[in-house]
Amino acid sequence: MRIEILFPEFCNLFGDLANMAYLKRCLPEAEFISTTLTEEPRFVSEDIDLIYMGPTTERAQERIIEKLLPHRERIQELIEKGVAFLFTGNAMEVLFEHIEDGGRRIMGLNILPYYARRDMWHRHNSNFRGEFEGEKIIGFKTQFSMSYPVGKLAETEGFAKVIKGVGMNCKSKVEGIVRNNFFGTYLVGPLLIMNPDFTKNLLQRMGLRPHVALESEVEEAYKVRLADFRAKG
Amino acid sequence: MFGQLRFYFAIFFARCTALVLKLIGRKGTSMPGSWAIILCPDFLERIPKPKTILGITGTNGKTTVSNIIEDVLEDLGYSFVCNREGTNVHTGVASSLIAESRFWGKPKRDLAIFELDERSSPRILPYIKPDMLLVTNIFRDSYKRNAHTEFILDILNEYIPDTTRLILNGDDLLCSSVKPHNERVLFGIPRRDGETAERKNIVMDITACPVCGKELSWEFIRYHHIGRAYCEGCGFTSPELDYTVENIDEERKEITVKSAEKEYVYPLLNSSLINIYNSLSAITFLREFGISEDEIAEKMAALSINETRYNETEANGKKIILHLAKGQNPVACSRSFENVRNYPGKKAVILLLDDYLDAKKSVENIAWYYDTDFEFLNSPDISRIVTAGARHWDVYVRLLMAGVPEERIVHIKNENNAAKMLDIDDVESVFVLYDVYTVELADVIKDEIITRISGEKTDEN
Ligand SMILES: [Zn+2]
Numbered sequence: 001m002r003i004e005i006l007f008p009e010f011c012n013l014f015g016d017l018a019n020m021a022y023l024k025r026c027l028p029e030a031e032f033i034s035t036t037l038t039e040e041p042r043f044v045s046e047d048i049d050l051i052y053m054g055p056t057t058e059r060a061q062e063r064i065i066e067k068l069l070p071h072r073e074r075i076q077e078l079i080e081k082g083v084a085f086l087f088t089g090n091a092m093e094v095l096f097e098h099i100e101d102g103g104r105r106i107m108g109l110n111i112l113p114y115y116a117r118r119d120m121w122h123r124h125n126s127n128f129r130g131e132f133e134g135e136k137i138i139g140f141k142t143q144f145s146m147s148y149p150v151g152k153l154a155e156t157e158g159f160a161k162v163i164k165g166v167g168m169n170c171k172s173k174v175e176g177i178v179r180n181n182f183f184g185t186y187l188v189g190p191l192l193i194m195n196p197d198f199t200k201n202l203l204q205r206m207g208l209r210p211h212v213a214l215e216s217e218v219e220e221a222y223k224v225r226l227a228d229f230r231a232k233g
Numbered sequence: 234m235f236g237q238l239r240f241y242f243a244i245f246f247a248r249c250t251a252l253v254l255k256l257i258g259r260k261g262t263s264m265p266g267s268w269a270i271i272l273c274p275d276f277l278e279r280i281p282k283p284k285t286i287l288g289i290t291g292t293n294g295k296t297t298v299s300n301i302i303e304d305v306l307e308d309l310g311y312s313f314v315c316n317r318e319g320t321n322v323h324t325g326v327a328s329s330l331i332a333e334s335r336f337w338g339k340p341k342r343d344l345a346i347f348e349l350d351e352r353s354s355p356r357i358l359p360y361i362k363p364d365m366l367l368v369t370n371i372f373r374d375s376y377k378r379n380a381h382t383e384f385i386l387d388i389l390n391e392y393i394p395d396t397t398r399l400i401l402n403g404d405d406l407l408c409s410s411v412k413p414h415n416e417r418v419l420f421g422i423p424r425r426d427g428e429t430a431e432r433k434n435i436v437m438d439i440t441a442c443p444v445c446g447k448e449l450s451w452e453f454i455r456y457h458h459i460g461r462a463y464c465e466g467c468g469f470t471s472p473e474l475d476y477t478v479e480n481i482d483e484e485r486k487e488i489t490v491k492s493a494e495k496e497y498v499y500p501l502l503n504s505s506l507i508n509i510y511n512s513l514s515a516i517t518f519l520r521e522f523g524i525s526e527d528e529i530a531e532k533m534a535a536l537s538i539n540e541t542r543y544n545e546t547e548a549n550g551k552k553i554i555l556h557l558a559k560g561q562n563p564v565a566c567s568r569s570f571e572n573v574r575n576y577p578g579k580k581a582v583i584l585l586l587d588d589y590l591d592a593k594k595s596v597e598n599i600a601w602y603y604d605t606d607f608e609f610l611n612s613p614d615i616s617r618i619v620t621a622g623a624r625h626w627d628v629y630v631r632l633l634m635a636g637v638p639e640e641r642i643v644h645i646k647n648e649n650n651a652a653k654m655l656d657i658d659d660v661e662s663v664f665v666l667y668d669v670y671t672v673e674l675a676d677v678i679k680d681e682i683i684t685r686i687s688g689e690k691t692d693e694n
Contacts, residue, residue, distance in 0.1 A: 009440045009448075013373075013381050015563075015603025017435075021634065038446065057383040120384070125377045127596055140598035142376040188376075189600025193630060214633055221626035228596045228623065 001030035001208070002046070006053040007037045007064060014142060016054030016088055018190040023050075025213035026203065037067060043078060044071050049206050051078070055089020055188055058118060058144070062106055065094050072109045079111070084206045085182040088191055090116070090143060092177060092184030097150050112177055112184065113154040114168065116145040128187060129229050130160030130167075130175050135197040137175075138222075138229050139187030141166065147186075159185050164229070181205045196222055236275065243273035244280070244338050247331050263320045266327030277323060277360035280330050280338045283314060283345040286361050287522065288397075290349040291369030291408065292385075293565055294511045295321070297542070298369055299348035301515040305532040306346070309524065313344035321348045323356035351385050352378055358392040366393060367400040367518045369510070371407040372457065372564040373436050373604060382407055382438045400518050402510070403474045404459050406439050420476040420517040422509060424461065428453040436563055436604050444469045455506070456571070457564055476517040478509060490516055497526040500534040503543070507568055546679065548686040552662035555675050560588050560668035561597075563604035569666055570609035578661035579614055583651045583678060587622035589670030599627045607635040616660060619643045621651040648674055652681040 005020050024032060033048075035041050037060075043051055056064065068075065075095070079085065093099055093116040096108040101118045108115075123144055130137045137160045146169040149155055158167070158174025167175040168186075176185030183202070185191070192199040196218045200210035212218060247265040254262055269276045289299045303315055314333040319325040326347055333341050349357055351371075358366075368389070371382050379385055386407060393399070393412050402408040403419030430451040439458045442449050447466035454460040461471040479496055480489040483504040489496050490513065501512055512533070519529050544555040556572065559565040566586070573582055591597035610618060610632065618641055620628040625644040632642050643654045648671075655663060663682055667675035 014376055014600040015435075015605075016600075018603035018634070021603075025634075036448065037441070038448070057381050059383060123377065123380055125598070127598075140600060142380070142598065142600075144380065189598065190603050193603075193634070194599075214630060217626075217630050217633060221630045224626045225596065225624075232595050 001027055001206070002042075002048050003027075003030055003032050003050045003052065004042050004048045005032060005034045006041060006051065007056070007060075007067075008034050008054070009036055010060040010064070011054040011056040011091060013055045013057070014089065014188040015190060016188060019054070019086070019088070019192045020052060022190065022193045022199075022213060026199070026211065027208070037063065041068075041071065043083075044074055048078075048083065050084040050086065050202075052086045053088070053091040053094075055091055055143075058101070058120075061090060061094060061099075065106065065108055068094060068109060072111065075109065076111050079179055079182045082180045084202060085184075086191075086202065087182075087184040089186060089188045090145060092186075093145065093147070095184070096147065099145070112157075112179075113150045114147045114177070115150055116147045118145045120144055124166070126166050127229060128160075128165035128175060129163045129226075130165070131163060132160045132178075132198065133201060135195075135201070136163075136226055137187075137195055137198055138226055139185070139191055139194060140189055141186050142188055143186055146170065147172075159183060193218060194222065194225065236273075236279070239273045240276060240279040241337060243269040243276055244331060246272055247328075248336070251328075251332065260318060263322070263324040263328045265331050266319075266324035266329075269327050269331060270324055275360075277327055277330075277357065280327070280334070281340055282330070282361060283340045284343045286345045286347070286363045287518075288347050288349050288358075288361070288363035288366040289369070289518075290351045290354070290366065290389075291402075292351065292372040292374050292379075293562070294369040294507065294514070295348050297508075297511045298367065298515050298518075299346065301511065301533070301536060302518055303346055304536055305515070305519060305524070305529060308532045308535065309528060311344060312342050313346050314340065314342050315346045316348060321350040322353040326357055326361065351389060354388050354392045358394065358397075362394045363397050365398045365400065365518070365521065367514055368402065368408050368411055369514055370402050370405045370459070371411075371438075372562075373438055374564075375561045376598065376600065377561070386411065398521070400514065400521060402459075402514065403472050404455065404461065406443070406458060406462060406471060409472050410443060418475045418517060418521055419472050420513050421474040422455075422478040422506075422513065423474075424453040425481070428455060428460075430454055430460075434567060434606050436567070442466060442469050456568070476513065476520070478513055481509060488512065492517075492520065497530070499526075499530045502536060505572060544679075546683065548683040551657065551660070551686050553679050553682050553686075554662060554664045555679055556664055556666050558584075558586065558666040558668065560586055560670075561601050563601050566601075566666075567606040567609070570606055573615065573664050573666070574609040574612045576662065576664070579616055579659060580662045580664060581617040581655050581657065581660045582610065582615055582619070582664045582666065583655070584618065584620040584628060585622060585648055585651070585665070585667045585671045585674060585678075586620070586628060587624055587671075588668065592623040597624055599624055599631075602627065602631040603634075607631050607637075611635050611637045615641070617641055617643070617656045619645070619651050619654045621645050621648040621654075648678075652678050652685065655682065655685075657682070657686060 159176030247269040403421035442464035445467040449462040452461040558569040629644040
């Protein structure tokens with residue numbers, strides 16, 4: 001089991017690497033590889049079971065697009081093959097058609113049928129409650145951008161159905177993107193610690209037994225938090 | 234013409250608001266300034282300003298440093314406008330200017346000193362154009378308001394006027410990168426014994442060379458990205474310092490500061506590193522403003538530490554320490570956790586980290602727990618951690634992730650029961666770490682602990 005963490009020195013704004021720290025506890029035997037922005041990603045030439053990338057700053061995001069652009073076909077091939085990906089926060093925007101920033105248009109890898117629009121004058125902060133494959137997903141958003149579908153089919157690949165909160169944009173009914181075993185979501189922070197059912201689902205998709213670390217504690221914390229989300233929105 | 238009339242109307246209305254607030258006995262509100270800006274959006278640009286304007290900003294320490302600077306200048310007989318009683322955003326600055334001006338806005342004083350929220354810079358700096366601006370440091374802060382350090386740096390670079398003289402933290406590569414073409418003075422604390430290039434914290438907001446992108450090498454890392462770095466690729470280094478701490482005498486509570494080849498000894502309130510940075514930045518600022526070493530040293534000796542941030546009491550030989558751990562601010566919290574770990578002797582800790590407003594009306598974003606070094610609390614000296622509040626399960630999981638053995642942790646929802654859950658027999662000190670919103674609660678808990686400690690002693694007798 002090999003897990004690649006892309007550019008952790010830049011893609012970790014909101015405690016997001018805790019997702020990987022938690023997976024290490026869930027999978028003590030797995031090999032975790034941290035790839036910096038100056039190195040060639042391992043997935044380009046090696047077999048990787050999960051590729052993780054967290055949220056980053058607007059400038060770093062543009063450097064990452066440049067870095068990954070030559071590997072566009074490879075990323076597309078891996079997604080088609082069913083390799084697991086977890087892109088949290090604004091990480092998935094790198095794979096969008098493009099990103100708008102005022103009058104600027106930054107072309108993305110164009111793998112996912114969305115575009116993002118940054119608004120550096122308005123920060124969006126919200127709590128999210130949704131559903132994926134029958135399980136409740138809860139999390140937090142803190143971001144400058146909103147995303148809009150390109151074409152009619154985009155929303156059929158939504159990750160979580162919105163129950164309460166904001167999806168890809170204020171009108172969208174879905175949050176994030178799932179394609180085979182690729183997961184992209186704007187939810188930030190310790191998503192895997194906060195959503196043990198989703199973590200088990202992800203492990204199963206990676207061909208592993210659905211066992212998570214600190215199971216009873218993490219599940220109790222999840223129940224209490226979910227009840228709070230229900231009560232206070 | 235319309236603009237100027239609008240300004241007069243706004244200042245007139247703001248004065249009426251201030252008068253009403255005064256009559257009903259409310260102090261230090263930013264309401265007059267809020268009204269002035271609502272009625273006249275370019276109010277800050279139009280109001281006549283004092284001749285000299287000094288600003289203090291940065292992520293952490295700006296209130297403490299502003300207070301030191303203001304106290305020293307006040308003791309020296311300076312008369313100035315400041316926003317100490319109000320807020321550090323644009324409406325607070327406007328309120329202070331209104332309060333200290335003649336009827337139609339002409340300033341009553343020649344000098345203004347403002348503590349400034351870095352996030353509010355676009356609405357303040359272009360209008361007040363500070364002559365001198367101190368930036369204490371740039372750290373990761375509340376995600377909601379401050380987003381990330383690149384965002385804050387972009388704001389500062391865009392809105393600090395080219396003419397502003399900067400006083401910057403030279404041990405902080407983010408801070409010292411602000412407005413590279415402005416005139417600047419840098420302060421710092423050179424490497425101390427025991428400091429190495431080893432990284433100790435989760436958050437480190439600069440790891441790559443700002444010039445060529447190669448991973449930076451470090452002479453030493455003090456905490457987070459504070460330290461001195463160099464690049465093996467392009468030769469980039471941390472900047473030369475103008476004011477340096479040459480010696481720290483913890484016993485006498487003194488520091489020796491060197492500048493322009495001259496050394497001078499200044500008194501300290503408290504010898505924690507954070508406080509040394511605060512004192513050093515205030516000394517640099519005051520020296521650059523033209524105050525002599527003697528005057529600064531004499532007036533600093535007369536200062537007293539702000540009791541709401543750190544307070545030590547003793548009961549029956551045990552210490553009870555209230556320590557502010559600013560919520561949603563991973564760096565400030567990590568610093569207080571490290572202080573707890575470094576405090577001598579066996580100790581117990583009460584954590585009150587919930588955001589008061591979020592706990593009441595919403596669910597707090599707990600992501601910041603994972604940017605905060607709870608790992609410091611995993612120390613054999615810390616025999617008991619009581620965490621209380623709405624998010625107690627989440628804090629509990631975070632502590633377990635940090636490797637704290639579960640038998641050392643108690644987690645409960647009701648903060649009022651926190652003191653009861655303490656095991657005080659085998660500890661020498663109890664820390665209560667609280668957020669800005671829970672000052673009163675922390676005081677109640679402190680009293681309860683004192684009663685318990687005193688009571689148990691009586692039982693033994
Ligand atoms: Zn370099």
